Amino acid sequence: MVDMATNAASGSAxxxxxPKPKKAFSxxxxxxxxxxxxxxxYYALPLYVMIVTSLKGMPExxxxxxxxxxxxxxxxxxxxxxxxxxTGINCDGLSRGFWNSVRILIPSVIISVAVASVxxxxxxxxxxxxxxxxxxILMIGAFIPYxxxxxxxxxxxxxxxxxxxxxxLVLVHVAFGMPINTLLFRNYFASIPDELFKAAxxxxxxxxxxFFRIMLPMSLPIFVVSLIIxxxxxxxxxxxxxxxxxxxxxxxxxxxxNIVNSVQGVKEYNVNMAATLITGLVxxxxxxxxxxxxxxxxxxxxxxx
Amino acid sequence: xxxxxEASRTTTRTDAAPVRRPNRWLKNLTGKVAMLPMIxxxxxxxxxxxxxxxxxxxxxxxxxxxxxxxxxxxxxxxxSSRKWLVSIENLALYxxxxxxxxxxxxxxxxxxxxxxxxxxxAFRTIFLYPFALSFIVTGxxxxxxxxxxxGIQGIVRGMGWETxxxxxxxxxxxxxxxxxxxxxWQGTGLIMCIMLAGLRGIDEDIWKAAxxxxxxxxxxYVxxxxxxxxxxxxxxxxxxxxxxxxxxxxxxxxxxxxxxISSEVPAKYVMNTMFGGQNLGQGFAASTMxxxxxxxxxxxxxxLEFGGKKRG
Numbered sequence: 001m002v003d004m005a006t007n008a009a010s011g012s013a014x015x016x017x018x019p020k021p022k023k024a025f026s027x028x029x030x031x032x033x034x035x036x037x038x039x040x041x042y043y044a045l046p047l048y049v050m051i052v053t054s055l056k057g058m059p060e061x062x063x064x065x066x067x068x069x070x071x072x073x074x075x076x077x078x079x080x081x082x083x084x085x086x087t088g089i090n091c092d093g094l095s096r097g098f099w100n101s102v103r104i105l106i107p108s109v110i111i112s113v114a115v116a117s118v119x120x121x122x123x124x125x126x127x128x129x130x131x132x133x134x135x136x137i138l139m140i141g142a143f144i145p146y147x148x149x150x151x152x153x154x155x156x157x158x159x160x161x162x163x164x165x166x167x168x169l170v171l172v173h174v175a176f177g178m179p180i181n182t183l184l185f186r187n188y189f190a191s192i193p194d195e196l197f198k199a200a201x202x203x204x205x206x207x208x209x210x211f212f213r214i215m216l217p218m219s220l221p222i223f224v225v226s227l228i229i230x231x232x233x234x235x236x237x238x239x240x241x242x243x244x245x246x247x248x249x250x251x252x253x254x255x256x257x258n259i260v261n262s263v264q265g266v267k268e269y270n271v272n273m274a275a276t277l278i279t280g281l282v283x284x285x286x287x288x289x290x291x292x293x294x295x296x297x298x299x300x301x302x303x304x305x
Numbered sequence: 306x307x308x309x310x311e312a313s314r315t316t317t318r319t320d321a322a323p324v325r326r327p328n329r330w331l332k333n334l335t336g337k338v339a340m341l342p343m344i345x346x347x348x349x350x351x352x353x354x355x356x357x358x359x360x361x362x363x364x365x366x367x368x369x370x371x372x373x374x375x376x377x378x379x380x381x382x383x384x385s386s387r388k389w390l391v392s393i394e395n396l397a398l399y400x401x402x403x404x405x406x407x408x409x410x411x412x413x414x415x416x417x418x419x420x421x422x423x424x425x426x427a428f429r430t431i432f433l434y435p436f437a438l439s440f441i442v443t444g445x446x447x448x449x450x451x452x453x454x455x456g457i458q459g460i461v462r463g464m465g466w467e468t469x470x471x472x473x474x475x476x477x478x479x480x481x482x483x484x485x486x487x488x489x490w491q492g493t494g495l496i497m498c499i500m501l502a503g504l505r506g507i508d509e510d511i512w513k514a515a516x517x518x519x520x521x522x523x524x525x526y527v528x529x530x531x532x533x534x535x536x537x538x539x540x541x542x543x544x545x546x547x548x549x550x551x552x553x554x555x556x557x558x559x560x561x562x563x564x565x566i567s568s569e570v571p572a573k574y575v576m577n578t579m580f581g582g583q584n585l586g587q588g589f590a591a592s593t594m595x596x597x598x599x600x601x602x603x604x605x606x607x608x609l610e611f612g613g614k615k616r617g
Contacts, residue, residue: 036428137348144355283437
């Protein structure tokens with residue numbers, strides 16, 4: 001309010017420039033902010049409900065309102081979700097799924113980003129006859145429903161003795177992360193001036209020397225973007241996890257679904273919500289920490305992914 | 306490793322020099338080797354896997370895939386299966402509503418955020434965070450919020466409106482709307498961001514011209530801005546469309562296809578027949594149909610995007 005007043009004053013003191021200063025509470029403003037505020041509540045509500053429910057005891061949940069804040073805060077549901085929640089006969093909680101997911105995530109992300117960056121680099125600077133054809137197949141493949149390719153992959157992995165292992169799942173993540181990330185790096189490297197590449201060639205640098213010494217240091221932002229896409233994508237995966245691993249190796253999303261949607265026993269909603277929140281925590285932290293880069297990442301990925 | 310690669314490169318170069326015409330296949334060898342993972346993925350998994358599934362969808366594979374020709378029998382069975390028809394119907398309903406509502410909500414929010422408002426970053430952060438969450442998390446949260454006993458229905462009844470009914474997850478007639486609420490919550494933020502980027506790309510002069518001509522804000526959006534943003538809308542449409550066909554995790558988490566089979570979707574039908582029902586041929590036929598659906602959406606787009614450009 002104060003800002004606007006001083007702005008308006010200084011504006012009229014000089015020349016009347018810019019749009020007519022608006023009143024802070026004009027009808028238009030009330031509609032704009034009102035709509036945004038109501039919609040923001042709809043979007044924020046589930047996160048709030050998750051947090052609130054996970055901090056309540058079961059008696060309080062049975063009596064009350066899912067939107068009301070907890071009367072007594074308890075962290076018991078979190079502890080139970082982490083250590084004791086049951087899936088089938090295993091009752092060692094979500095921690096197992098968490099560590100499985102970490103063991104899947106780290107190699108998958110490193111390999112897929114490495115492979116995709118080399119692909120993108122080679123596609124934009126070391127083209128050969130047919131390289132674009134392979135790339136086109138890859139991009140069309142990105143639109144084909146995964147279900148079409150699942151069974152052939154099961155056979156391939158079984159032949160290689162990797163079906164049901166984490167290694168097999170890592171390979172699947174690398175393959176399916178390839179189209180979008182390759183596209184990302186290809187477009188990025190294509191925007192680097194050709195002269196730079198030619199100068200390096202004249203100086204005698206080869207494929208890898210140019211990649212490691214010149215391109216890599218220049219492309220940190222796009223690496224971060226690709227990293228964000230891969231980390232959230234792989235962490236949130238359910239389909240591949242459920243098919244390519246077995247009971248003990250299930251990633252967190254699969255285990256979470258098994259815990260919450262299990263038919264046996266009394267439903268402990270607070271434990272369920274704590275488990276749900278813990279599973280969502282990793283991508284949420286990345287989202288809130290990376291800020292604008294996340295937006296850039298998904299927008300970049302979305303443009304033609 | 307890098308050094309070794311380079312060494313081999315230079316040796317091939319010197320070897321080839323006296324021959325005058327270097328071997329076509331050895332040219333740019335490192336580039337080709339470096340792209341090997343991509344080439345293999347493209348050919349073996351994407352191309353090979355797809356062809357394999359299509360071929361085997363014409364066989365009578367049951368527990369294991371086998372090449373015994375069966376003509377179109379799997380497809381006939383598929384299209385006379387009630388579960389598949391329900392799945393298609395559900396997907397059509399979800400798809401149409403999801404496209405319309407996502408585009409509408411996302412554009413409205415983007416336009417509101419583009420009105421040079423305060424706290425833009427805060428609003429955008431709130432609208433987009435669901436996109437970071439998985440469909441499993443999304444489905445489970447909404448399952449809880451829509452719980453008839455403790456969720457929205459219970460609360461409204463508790464406030465005195467005893468006959469209030471809103472239990473989408475337990476009512477076969479409206480269960481798809483329950484999924485839609487969750488799906489929109491998760492996905493609109495992304496489209497909003499894309500639209501916002503599109504709006505930011507529009508020249509400020511357009512707005513000035515519209516103001517000079519005395520066109521109102523809303524009318525300017527509808528008549529001038531939206532037609533200008535055609536490419537953004539097309540991209541959004543493709544994104545939403547590709548996501549809809551894949552709809553699977555959300556259903557598994559939120560309703561498991563229930564009550565009964567009232568929220569089954571094609572992707573789930575494929576998974577159930579392929580990995581649950583030991584009925585591979587059906588799964589292959591159903592997944593091939595899913596692919597056909599994607600291409601029905603994509604081909605007109607590709608034609609408009611790329612076909613038009615070449616002629617123009």
